[in-house]
Amino acid sequence: MDFEPAPDDAARGPGFERAQRRRRFRRIPLRFVLPNLVTLLALCLGLTAIRFASEGLYEESVFAIVGAAILDGLDGRIARALKGASRFGAELDSLADFVDFGVAPALLLYFWALHANKSFGWFAALIFAVACALRLARFNVMIDDPGQPAWTGNFFVGMPAPAGAIAVMLPMYVAFAVETPLDPSLTPFVTAYVLGIALLMASRIPHFSGKKTGRVPREWFMPLLFGVMAALLLGATFPMQMLAILSVFYLALIPLSARNHMALTRADQASAGAASPTPPQA
Secondary structure, three states: OOOOOOHHHHHHHHHHHHHHHHHHOOOOOHHHHHHHHHHHHHHHHHHHHHHHHHOOOHHHHHHHHHHHHHHHHHHHHHHHHHOOOOHHHHHHHHHHHHHHHHHHHHHHHHHHOHHHHOHHHHHHHHHHHHHHHHHHHHHHHHHOOOOOOHHHHHEEEOOOHHHHHHHHOHHHHHHHHHOOOOOHHHHHHHHHHHHHHHHHHHOOOEEEOOOOOOOOOHHHHHHHHHHHHHHHHHHHHOHHHHHHHHHHHHHHHHHHHHHHHHHHHHHHHHHHHHHOOOOOOO
C-alpha cells in the first residue's frame, strides 16, 4: 500500500519539506562536538581498563582509569569555556562515568583481589558499581533543583564517582608501591574497604567540590605553579606513591568538608529564621 501524506502535511507544500530537511541536517558548531569527543575518549579509556584487568595488566588498568578521571574533569570545563554545554553532553557524560568509575574499578578490583573471597568479593564489586549508578542518578536529579542555596555548589552530596574510583584503588597503589603481591589474608580488609567507599558514594555526606575555584590571589600564583609542577613531576616519577598520598589526603578531608557544610547550613537556617517575621501574640 502506498503511503499517503496527511492532509496537513500535503497542504504545507514542498517548501515546508525542504525546511524540515534543512533543520534535520543543519550544522552543529564545533564547540558542542569537542567536549563530547573528550567524553568518548574517557569512555574508551574506561573500556580499555576493563580489557587490561581481564588480561592481568593491573597497573596499566589503573593508569587507564586515572586517565579517564582526568579527561572527565576536563570535558565539563571545556564545555563551559566554549559555551558548548548541552543536555546530550550531560547524559553522555553520565553514562560514560558509570562505565569508567563504576564498572571498570569494580571489575579491576575483583580480578586483582576480590575474587579470593568468591561470592562475597563479587558482592562487594556489585555494591560498588550500584553505588556509583545511584550517585550519578542523584547528581543528575539535583542539577535541576533550583531551590538550593548558592553555597551548596561548593559541595558534592556523597563522594563523586571519579573520586570514588580513584580512592577505592588505594590498596592497589600500596601493593604496587611496595612491589609486593597482596597477602591473601588481607583480602577481607580490601573487601571491607571497597564496601566503605561504596557507602560514601551512596551516602549524603558532603564533599568539597572545587568546581567554583576559578581564580587564585596573585601572591599565591607562583607557589601554586611550583606546587603543581612538583606534584606532576612526582606523579610521573612515583605514580603509585602519589596516588596513594592523594587518596589518603582526600579521605582525610571528608570530616572537614562535613563540618564546614554543617556550619554553613546552621548559618543559613539562622539567617532564614531572623528574616522571617515574628507572629503576633494573642
